[in-house]
Amino acid sequence: MRDCGLRPTRQRIALAELLFAKGDRHLTVEELHEEAIAADVPVSLATVYNTLHQFTEAGMIRVLAVEGAKTYFDTNVSDHHHFFIEGRNKVLDIPVSNIEIGNLPPAPEGMEISYVDVVIRLREKKS
Template sequence: MAVVADLAIETRLRMAGLRPTRQRVALADLLFAKGDRHLTVEQLHEEAAAANVPVSLATVYNTLHQFTGAGMIRVLALENAKTYFDTNVADHNHFFVEGPNEVLDIAMSNLEIDNLPEPPEGMEIAHVDVVIRLRPIQR
Protein backbone atom coordinates (compact mmCIF):
# COMPACT_ATOMS: atom_id res chain seq x y z
CA MET A 1 0.00 0.00 0.00
CA ALA A 2 2.84 2.44 0.80
CA VAL A 3 4.37 1.84 -2.65
CA VAL A 4 1.09 2.87 -4.32
CA ALA A 5 0.89 5.94 -2.07
CA ASP A 6 4.50 6.85 -2.92
CA LEU A 7 3.73 6.58 -6.65
CA ALA A 8 0.74 8.89 -6.22
CA ILE A 9 2.88 11.36 -4.25
CA GLU A 10 5.65 11.19 -6.88
CA THR A 11 3.11 11.89 -9.62
CA ARG A 12 1.62 14.75 -7.62
CA LEU A 13 5.08 16.28 -7.10
CA ARG A 14 5.93 15.97 -10.80
CA MET A 15 2.60 17.52 -11.79
CA ALA A 16 3.42 20.45 -9.49
CA GLY A 17 6.78 20.87 -11.24
CA LEU A 18 8.88 19.45 -8.41
CA ARG A 19 11.41 16.66 -8.64
CA PRO A 20 10.29 13.80 -6.36
CA THR A 21 13.39 13.52 -4.17
CA ARG A 22 13.41 11.01 -1.33
CA GLN A 23 12.91 13.75 1.27
CA ARG A 24 10.12 15.51 -0.65
CA VAL A 25 8.28 12.22 -1.14
CA ALA A 26 8.63 11.29 2.55
CA LEU A 27 7.48 14.72 3.76
CA ALA A 28 4.60 14.88 1.25
CA ASP A 29 3.49 11.42 2.32
CA LEU A 30 3.40 12.53 5.97
CA LEU A 31 1.74 15.82 5.09
CA PHE A 32 -1.06 14.50 2.89
CA ALA A 33 -1.68 11.03 4.39
CA LYS A 34 -4.08 12.34 7.05
CA GLY A 35 -6.34 14.44 4.79
CA ASP A 36 -6.84 18.17 5.05
CA ARG A 37 -5.07 19.71 8.00
CA HIS A 38 -3.02 22.64 9.25
CA LEU A 39 0.42 22.25 10.71
CA THR A 40 3.59 24.16 11.42
CA VAL A 41 7.12 23.38 10.28
CA GLU A 42 7.89 22.14 13.79
CA GLN A 43 4.88 19.82 13.87
CA LEU A 44 5.81 18.21 10.54
CA HIS A 45 9.42 17.90 11.70
CA GLU A 46 8.21 16.08 14.84
CA GLU A 47 6.06 13.74 12.72
CA ALA A 48 9.06 13.03 10.47
CA ALA A 49 11.24 12.21 13.48
CA ALA A 50 8.54 9.91 14.90
CA ALA A 51 8.32 8.15 11.51
CA ASN A 52 12.14 7.77 11.36
CA VAL A 53 12.41 10.17 8.40
CA PRO A 54 15.83 11.80 8.84
CA VAL A 55 15.34 15.46 7.84
CA SER A 56 16.51 18.69 9.40
CA LEU A 57 14.15 21.44 10.48
CA ALA A 58 15.59 23.61 7.68
CA THR A 59 14.79 20.91 5.10
CA VAL A 60 11.19 20.72 6.34
CA TYR A 61 10.94 24.53 6.20
CA ASN A 62 12.36 24.70 2.67
CA THR A 63 10.23 21.80 1.44
CA LEU A 64 7.00 23.32 2.77
CA HIS A 65 7.83 26.60 1.06
CA GLN A 66 8.56 24.71 -2.18
CA PHE A 67 5.18 22.97 -1.88
CA THR A 68 3.56 26.37 -1.31
CA GLY A 69 5.27 27.87 -4.36
CA ALA A 70 4.06 24.91 -6.43
CA GLY A 71 0.46 25.43 -5.25
CA MET A 72 0.26 22.13 -3.36
CA ILE A 73 -0.41 23.79 0.00
CA ARG A 74 -1.05 27.32 1.19
CA VAL A 75 0.34 29.44 3.99
CA LEU A 76 -1.78 30.71 6.84
CA ALA A 77 0.19 33.29 8.82
CA LEU A 78 -1.40 34.20 12.12
CA GLU A 79 -0.67 37.08 14.46
CA ASN A 80 0.88 34.80 17.07
CA ALA A 81 4.02 34.54 14.89
CA LYS A 82 3.22 30.93 13.95
CA THR A 83 2.91 30.01 10.32
CA TYR A 84 0.60 27.15 9.50
CA PHE A 85 0.63 25.24 6.24
CA ASP A 86 -2.80 24.21 4.97
CA THR A 87 -3.17 21.13 2.77
CA ASN A 88 -6.58 22.37 1.60
CA VAL A 89 -5.88 24.86 -1.20
CA ALA A 90 -9.58 25.43 -2.02
CA ASP A 91 -11.12 28.74 -0.96
CA HIS A 92 -12.08 28.52 2.70
CA ASN A 93 -11.62 30.42 5.95
CA HIS A 94 -10.54 29.53 9.46
CA PHE A 95 -11.28 29.54 13.14
CA PHE A 96 -8.21 29.93 15.35
CA VAL A 97 -8.61 28.57 18.88
CA GLU A 98 -6.45 30.60 21.26
CA GLY A 99 -4.61 28.62 23.91
CA PRO A 100 -4.09 25.31 22.14
CA ASN A 101 -3.38 27.28 18.92
CA GLU A 102 -5.62 25.04 16.87
CA VAL A 103 -6.74 25.96 13.35
CA LEU A 104 -10.12 24.72 12.08
CA ASP A 105 -11.69 25.12 8.63
CA ILE A 106 -14.87 27.14 8.06
CA ALA A 107 -16.90 26.06 5.05
CA MET A 108 -17.21 28.84 2.46
CA SER A 109 -20.98 28.35 2.32
CA ASN A 110 -21.22 29.51 5.94
CA LEU A 111 -19.72 32.95 5.31
CA GLU A 112 -20.51 35.85 2.99
CA ILE A 113 -18.05 38.65 2.39
CA ASP A 114 -19.57 41.82 0.91
CA ASN A 115 -18.45 45.36 0.16
CA LEU A 116 -14.79 44.63 -0.43
CA PRO A 117 -12.78 47.72 -1.32
CA GLU A 118 -11.72 48.31 -4.91
CA PRO A 119 -8.13 47.16 -5.38
CA PRO A 120 -5.58 49.67 -6.64
CA GLU A 121 -5.35 50.15 -10.40
CA GLY A 122 -3.73 47.20 -12.14
CA MET A 123 -4.44 44.85 -9.24
CA GLU A 124 -7.11 42.25 -8.52
CA ILE A 125 -8.16 40.51 -5.33
CA ALA A 126 -6.65 37.03 -5.42
CA HIS A 127 -8.07 35.68 -2.18
CA VAL A 128 -9.62 36.90 1.06
CA ASP A 129 -8.52 35.13 4.23
CA VAL A 130 -10.85 35.38 7.20
CA VAL A 131 -9.58 34.13 10.56
CA ILE A 132 -12.06 34.15 13.42
CA ARG A 133 -10.35 33.87 16.78
CA LEU A 134 -12.02 31.73 19.44
CA ARG A 135 -11.38 31.25 23.15
CA PRO A 136 -13.20 29.33 25.85
CA ILE A 137 -15.98 31.20 27.61
CA GLN A 138 -14.71 32.49 30.95
CA ARG A 139 -17.10 31.65 33.77
Protein backbone atom coordinates (compact mmCIF):
# COMPACT_ATOMS: atom_id res chain seq x y z
CA MET A 1 0.00 0.00 0.00
CA ARG A 2 2.80 2.36 0.81
CA ASP A 3 4.22 1.82 -2.69
CA CYS A 4 0.86 3.07 -4.02
CA GLY A 5 0.84 6.11 -1.74
CA LEU A 6 -1.69 4.78 0.78
CA ARG A 7 -1.21 4.56 4.52
CA PRO A 8 -1.74 0.92 5.55
CA THR A 9 -4.47 1.33 8.17
CA ARG A 10 -5.91 -1.68 9.99
CA GLN A 11 -9.14 -1.51 7.96
CA ARG A 12 -7.37 -1.09 4.61
CA ILE A 13 -5.12 -4.05 5.35
CA ALA A 14 -8.07 -6.24 6.37
CA LEU A 15 -10.05 -5.29 3.26
CA ALA A 16 -7.02 -5.79 0.99
CA GLU A 17 -6.46 -9.26 2.46
CA LEU A 18 -10.07 -10.19 1.75
CA LEU A 19 -9.98 -8.63 -1.72
CA PHE A 20 -6.70 -10.09 -2.97
CA ALA A 21 -6.46 -13.42 -1.09
CA LYS A 22 -8.52 -15.35 -3.66
CA GLY A 23 -6.76 -14.28 -6.88
CA ASP A 24 -8.39 -12.25 -9.64
CA ARG A 25 -11.93 -11.29 -8.68
CA HIS A 26 -14.81 -8.98 -9.54
CA LEU A 27 -16.66 -7.73 -6.47
CA THR A 28 -19.23 -5.09 -5.64
CA VAL A 29 -18.95 -2.91 -2.54
CA GLU A 30 -21.79 -4.89 -0.99
CA GLU A 31 -20.15 -8.25 -1.67
CA LEU A 32 -16.86 -7.19 -0.07
CA HIS A 33 -18.77 -5.71 2.88
CA GLU A 34 -20.57 -9.06 3.38
CA GLU A 35 -17.23 -10.89 3.27
CA ALA A 36 -15.79 -8.46 5.82
CA ILE A 37 -18.71 -8.96 8.21
CA ALA A 38 -18.47 -12.75 7.82
CA ALA A 39 -14.73 -12.52 8.62
CA ASP A 40 -15.43 -10.41 11.74
CA VAL A 41 -13.86 -7.30 10.25
CA PRO A 42 -15.75 -4.39 11.86
CA VAL A 43 -16.22 -2.05 8.90
CA SER A 44 -19.10 0.03 7.60
CA LEU A 45 -20.41 -0.10 4.04
CA ALA A 46 -19.23 3.51 3.59
CA THR A 47 -15.70 2.56 4.65
CA VAL A 48 -15.63 -0.32 2.16
CA TYR A 49 -16.87 2.05 -0.56
CA ASN A 50 -14.25 4.70 0.27
CA THR A 51 -11.46 2.13 0.55
CA LEU A 52 -12.26 0.55 -2.83
CA HIS A 53 -12.24 3.97 -4.46
CA GLN A 54 -8.91 4.77 -2.78
CA PHE A 55 -7.51 1.46 -4.08
CA THR A 56 -8.79 2.39 -7.55
CA GLU A 57 -7.17 5.84 -7.47
CA ALA A 58 -3.92 4.20 -6.33
CA GLY A 59 -4.02 1.79 -9.30
CA MET A 60 -4.43 -1.33 -7.17
CA ILE A 61 -7.81 -2.27 -8.72
CA ARG A 62 -10.02 -1.21 -11.65
CA VAL A 63 -13.64 -0.10 -11.76
CA LEU A 64 -16.00 -1.90 -14.10
CA ALA A 65 -19.45 -0.38 -14.57
CA VAL A 66 -21.74 -3.03 -16.00
CA GLU A 67 -25.36 -2.71 -14.90
CA GLY A 68 -26.44 0.92 -14.58
CA ALA A 69 -25.75 1.67 -10.94
CA LYS A 70 -23.95 -1.65 -10.32
CA THR A 71 -20.19 -1.27 -10.20
CA TYR A 72 -17.68 -4.08 -9.90
CA PHE A 73 -14.12 -3.71 -8.68
CA ASP A 74 -11.60 -5.82 -10.55
CA THR A 75 -8.41 -6.99 -8.86
CA ASN A 76 -6.85 -7.75 -12.25
CA VAL A 77 -5.39 -4.43 -13.45
CA SER A 78 -3.77 -5.91 -16.58
CA ASP A 79 -5.23 -5.18 -20.02
CA HIS A 80 -8.25 -7.43 -20.53
CA HIS A 81 -11.97 -7.38 -21.30
CA HIS A 82 -15.07 -8.95 -19.77
CA PHE A 83 -18.09 -11.16 -20.25
CA PHE A 84 -21.09 -10.21 -18.10
CA ILE A 85 -23.66 -12.96 -17.54
CA GLU A 86 -27.08 -11.32 -17.25
CA GLY A 87 -29.36 -12.68 -14.56
CA ARG A 88 -26.42 -14.11 -12.63
CA ASN A 89 -24.55 -10.82 -12.19
CA LYS A 90 -21.31 -12.67 -12.89
CA VAL A 91 -18.25 -11.14 -14.55
CA LEU A 92 -15.58 -13.21 -16.32
CA ASP A 93 -12.26 -12.08 -17.76
CA ILE A 94 -11.46 -12.23 -21.47
CA PRO A 95 -7.75 -12.00 -22.36
CA VAL A 96 -6.93 -8.89 -24.35
CA SER A 97 -5.39 -11.09 -27.07
CA ASN A 98 -8.85 -12.56 -27.83
CA ILE A 99 -10.29 -9.24 -29.05
CA GLU A 100 -8.94 -6.99 -31.77
CA ILE A 101 -10.00 -3.35 -31.59
CA GLY A 102 -9.51 -1.01 -34.52
CA ASN A 103 -10.69 2.34 -35.85
CA LEU A 104 -10.83 4.07 -32.51
CA PRO A 105 -11.73 7.73 -32.87
CA PRO A 106 -9.01 10.20 -31.97
CA ALA A 107 -9.21 11.47 -28.41
CA PRO A 108 -10.28 15.11 -28.00
CA GLU A 109 -7.48 17.66 -27.84
CA GLY A 110 -5.54 17.46 -24.61
CA MET A 111 -6.83 13.95 -23.85
CA GLU A 112 -5.48 10.44 -24.34
CA ILE A 113 -7.13 7.02 -24.25
CA SER A 114 -6.10 5.32 -21.03
CA TYR A 115 -7.60 1.93 -21.93
CA VAL A 116 -10.53 0.38 -23.76
CA ASP A 117 -12.81 -1.91 -21.79
CA VAL A 118 -15.09 -4.19 -23.80
CA VAL A 119 -17.99 -5.82 -21.95
CA ILE A 120 -19.77 -8.60 -23.81
CA ARG A 121 -23.15 -9.33 -22.29
CA LEU A 122 -24.27 -12.97 -22.21
CA ARG A 123 -27.61 -14.61 -21.40
CA GLU A 124 -28.89 -18.17 -21.29
CA LYS A 125 -30.04 -19.46 -24.70
CA LYS A 126 -33.81 -19.52 -25.08
CA SER A 127 -35.17 -22.91 -26.12
